[in-house]
């Protein structure tokens with residue numbers, strides 16, 4: 001089971017959160033520490049912003065990187081990380097949401113429809129819509145972090161070209177990164193991916 005620690009949640013928690021008081025952890029059942037919703041939503045937002053960036057940037061900017069795949073043969077393979085990330089983001093989300101949640105996710109997050117359009121199209125009221133968005137962000141934030149064997153978050157690990165986990169028993173030192181990627185530029189949200197009809 002995934003172990004959430006304060007060192008992980010502290011930087012993501014909202015200072016003004018009344019649930020965790022900015023610590024990012026809350027007491028769960030049986031005295032276990034569970035991540036606060038503010039942390040999970042911050043993770044979701046980071047992953048979603050990166051998804052939008054990867055999905056909307058010009059294709060000539062995406063590049064192939066040579067990646068160490070480990071294993072007994074210690075092979076290197078070429079991969080296109082941006083495209084992989086976009087596919088992973090969509091597939092993981094689809095797998096972990098129920099049909100109603102996925103409909104809202106698709107309209108609001110993938111197609112970029114605002115709440116008014118979503119409510120009209122999906123015949124929901126505003127309160128229910130925002131409750132569902134909240135639930136989706138919580139669930140996916142947790143999934144993106146806890147996913148095994150490779151989580152979507154932290155993003156720098158996902159996009160790193162070095163192997164992320166050493167095999168059990170130690171496989172020797174990690175090789176040097178082969179391709180250095182340009183640092184991620186933080187951008188404001190751009191207009192919706194596609195105008196919903």
Ligand SMILES: [Zn+2]
Nearest residue numbers: 017020036038
């Ligand atoms: Zn909190």
